[in-house]
Amino acid sequence: MSQEKFAFHLDKNFTIGTIFLIFFILFVSTTMVFAQNGTPPTDNEVNAIAKDLYCPVCENTPLDVCPTVACAQWRDMIREKLTAGWSKEQISQYFVDQYGDRVLAEPPKRGFNWLVYVLPPIFFLGGCILVYKNLRKFKNQKPGVDSGNMDKNDPYMQEVEEALQLMNRKDQGN
Amino acid sequence: MLTNLGFGSLVITFALSLYGIFAAIYGERKNLYRFVESARWAMLLTFPMITLVTLCIIGLLVTQHYEVQYVYNVTSQSMPLYLKITALWGGQSGSLVFWAWLMSAFASAVTLRKWNRDRDFLPWVIVVCLVTLAFFLSMIILFENPFQRFWSTSGGQQIVAMFQPAGSQLIIPADGRGLNPLLRHPGMVIHPPMLYLGFVSFVIPFAFGIAALITGRKDDRWIRLTRRWTLVAWMFLSIGLVLGSRWAYDVLGWGGYWAWDPVENAAFMPWLTGTAFLHSVMIQEKRGLFKRWNMILVILTYSLVIFGTFLTRSGVLSSVHAFAQSAIGPMFFAFIGITFLVSLALLIKRWNDLNSEGQMNSLLSRESLFLVNNLLFMGVLAVVFWGTVFPLISELFTGQKVTVSAPFYERSTGPLFAGLLLLMGIAPLSAWGHSTWKTLGKAMWKPGLLSLLVLIAMVISGIRSFGALLGLWLTSFVIFVTLYEFWRGMIARHRRSGENYFTALIRLAARNRRRYGGYVIHLSIVLMAIGIIGIESFQTQTQAKLIPGESLQLAGYTVTYESLAEFDVQDGRNVARAVLNVSKNGKNLGELYPRRDYFYDSQQPMTIPGVRSTIEDDLYVILVNWEEISTNGATFKVFHNPLVNWLWFGGILLIFGSFIAAWPDPEKGLQLESITKSRQSAVSSSISAD
CATH class of the missing domain: 1.20.5 (Single alpha-helices involved in coiled-coils or other helix-helix interfaces)
Structure with a gap:
């Protein structure tokens, strides 16, 4: 009897567990099937995320245009994550967690x-x-004032200027 | 033979440089001019000597001496002759030799000028040029010797050494590794020489500036003497930058021309200070202001030239640790530090002598606007410098590598560039000394009105991007202001002399080459700005996998994939070439051939876009990937780049404008000579009268 009871309990537990398990599998597989059956991400959708991420290996190269094999694999990874339903932020965070802040276009604030x-x-x-x-410091002066400094500090030109002034004074004196 | 000859010449040139430095200093200090003259000859002699070094390297490259490490690294049998020659600057040590060669050419050219009036500058110009040259030569001899060869020791070990180690045999590889495919492009053949020419020619104004500081001359003679050097340096640097952008556009296969990469920034920074300097020296020439600031600018430009070379040659960009391990990195760093500090110390010593002779008279005068222009250039420099070095500083202090890329620079420099465009429109209309809102408004209203009409037309045509509207409005404003200035001058000359309009325009520009050459340069910068605004604001792109016969659409274009072929070519490449048909609104526009070249020798691929260029836009197609047998599908990335070609047109116009501005003015020279003679005769007659 106790064995029957046990068997019943076992069956009951098993049944409930099985139902939960079936529901869980159904839920997960439905989600996955949904994700897999939904329109697969286009190259443009992949690139829209890749362009804001920088190649962790090459210097200053956005992932969307990086020609290396490694970057092609990282773009495939973005595609997989998108297929799995990840958001742009989740994918960016994933790359930061994996490769550090250098994958971001700018240092985080x-x-x-x-x-x-x-x-x-x-x-x-x-x-x-x-x-x-x-x-x-500017002074208001009349328009057209242009002090100029052509050769002002040149000793030869100073000499010339002084001689010219002397001549002018002589002319005025005469 | 060639290796020993080349290395021997290098060492002799280094010794010559050292001798020149000491002879110049000794001659100046002891007032023994024959020593200064001897130093001048030493500097002159460096040019043929480094030419010999360069010819030795070229000889080794062309004759395929793969036992020489440098030759092995940058050439291969399959490379055409012109690439073997240009491989001279394709690697680290060769490019340093090329730098030194250009430096010696410029330094020698300087020594050939007449020094009658400026004899006091000569020894210090020699010292600065030769110190710079000797530094580069020492880097080459000690750490980046291009003549080192492969040796096999008796123990079977392979080593690299200049001279044969005891008991070792020379290793002669059958073929070299070949030049990096990215460098096998016409743009890359011309781009480095232009950039280096720009770099080294900025050393000359710096040398004169330092000479002025040491000799204590307070006038602007050093600026007048180097005005043309500065302009030529600026032109070469500008051409280098434009060619580099074109190379990136053609070869790197990412649809753009400028990535704010540290290497690009390294060349851009001296251009920024050089441009500020070109404007600022005019204030000193016209008004006697900002003598100290001009010194600071020329010191900064020189330091940034060396810093740029340091950034690209020291390995510091890949990591601070690589820098610490590299031999030349710390040496470069020390050289920059020492030259910068010595220059600053000299400036501080002469600080009080460099007082401004006048003062600012008006907020809207041209000198005030030039001052604001300098402020904006320095703002851009601060952003670019800090953005470039921050990743290194972050790695050094926190161990964390970070990326500072295009969004940071574009956001930070965009408003500053807009301000510079606005000033480019206003400043030519303002007067030296004094301007008011009224006088400016009177000069500006016609071009201003026309530019507003352009703005309205752009809004009506559907452009809604604020940045694009602002940028294109400003560019149209500058274009109208500049053309208006030409128009006014031409009309005035026509009325005065009765010349026909065309002759009046040509003679107007010929009479004042600096001014009108400057205006042409402004126009060229504006054309470039149009190209930049076009691609930055309106670029669109799409990517898709196609099978033959399938199409994709972008910006009204239909791109149809027709076929793909993969084949080997004789120069050692495997080429995968797609054929695409392009049409627009049902009209067939022809075919494009994007391809991927794989170089067997260096085992590197290269993406060559298929581009359809018009004045309106570029359709730019990259072959991203393809499936070889199964479905015959291929993935294409297509960019639509509106207005981008204006960037290249602007580059060509810039060269033209620079030539106009820098071309010697014979009429002016004669005038100056006659004025001097008349003044001299006046002085002598006055003296004799006394």
Whole structure:
């Protein structure tokens, strides 16, 4: 009896378990079948993700245009992930987890990386202040004033200028 | 024989350079001019000596001496003769020799000028040129010797050495590895020489600037003497950059021309400071302002030239660790640091002597606008420099490799370039010394109105991208302003002299080559900007796998895959070539032949796009992949690149404009001579009267 009970329990558990298992398999396979039967990702869809990811091996080459065999395999990987229903963000994160931040087009905005975003504007701002200080010094003068400096510091030309001035004074004196 | 002759010449040239440096300094310090003259001859002699070195390398390359490591690395039997010759700059050591050869050519050319009025500059110009040359020669002799050969020791070990180790035998490989396929392109044949010419010719203005600092001369003589050098340097650097872009477009097979790659940035940075310098020197010439700033700019340009060479030659770009392991990297780094610090120290020493002679009079004067122009160039430089070095700094301090690529640069520099375009439109209309909104407005309203009409037409035609509208409006504004300036000058001359319009226009430009050459250069930059805006804003692309007979559509074009053939060619390539038919609106436009070349010697593939170019756009097709037997399908990537050809037209116009601006002005020379003579006679007569 106890054995029958046990058998019943076993059967019952087995049945419930089997039903759950069947449902699970059905659910998973339906999802997979859906994913596999849905329109497979086009090359353009793959490239749309690949263009924002950089080849982990080559320098500064986006994955969508990288001609190496390794990059072709990584594009295939993107295709597989898309087929499996992954989103763009999930795929990007997968590549970051696998190969580090260098696969991203720009350093993520955190910690030390902030320097790349902050320093050029600070430098430019400093330049703006310097230019502003220089421009503030301007004096209002009449149009057409052009002091020029042609050979002002050339001793020979200074000599010439002084001689000419002397001549002018002499002319005026006469 | 050739190896020993070449290496011996290298060592002698290095010794000559050292002698020249010491003779120039000694002669200057002791006031013994014969030593300075001797140094000048030493500098002159470096040119034929390095020419001999270069000829030795070319001789080895052409005669296929594969026992020489450099020859083995960059040539193979299947390469045509012209590529064997240009392989001189196809590898590290050869390119350094080529750099040194050009440097010696420019340095020698400088020594041949008349030094009567500027004798005090001569020793220091020699020192700067020869220090730079000696540094490069030392790098070649100590670390990148192109004459090293393969030897087999008695123990069977293969080594590379200049001279025969005891008991060893020479190894003569049957064939070389061949030049990197990417470098077997006409663009790559001309691109490096242009870039190097630009690099080395910027050394000359720097040498004069340093000479002015050392001698304590406060005038702008050094700027006037080097104006043409600077312009020629700038032109070569510009041509180098444009050719590099064209090469990338034709060979790299990614549909673009500029990737903000560190190697590209390395050449772009001295161009930025050089362009700022070209504008800024005019302020010093006209108004006596910004003497210190011009010194800073020329020092920066020189340092960036060496920095650019360092970036591309030291291995630092692949990793900071590769840099640390490379022999020449740390040496380059030390040289840049030392030359930069010494130059700065000299500048600081002369700081008070370099006061401005005048002051800014007006916010809208041309000098003020040039100052803002310099600020914007420096802003772009800050972005490009920091973006280029940050990955190295990140790796050094955090161990984390990061990528700083196109989106960062485009976002950061876009507004700065827009500002530069705006200034290119306004500055030519402003006056030196003083300008007001009223005078500027009066000069600007006609071109401004026309450009607004263009803007309205663009909006009506359906363009909605803010960046494209702004960019194209600014480019049209600059074009109208520049043409208006030509028009006004031409009309004035026609009315005054009665010349016909064409003659008036030609003579107008000939009378003031610097100004009108500059305007032509502005036009060329604007044409390039149109090409850049076109491809950046309107590029579209698609990729698909096709079987013969299938088509894909892009931007109104229909591309039909017809066939694919794979075959070997005599120069050692395996070629896979597709035939595609292109049509638009039902009209057949012909065939395109994208292909993939596989080079057996270097075992590297190369993607050659099929391109249909018109003034309006490019249809650019790449053969991505193909299946050889089963389905006969092939994958194609197709780009539609609107307006891109304007970029290349602009490049050609830039050369033309640079020639106009740099061409010597005989009339002016005669005028100057007659003025000087009349003034001299005035002085002598006044003295005799006294």
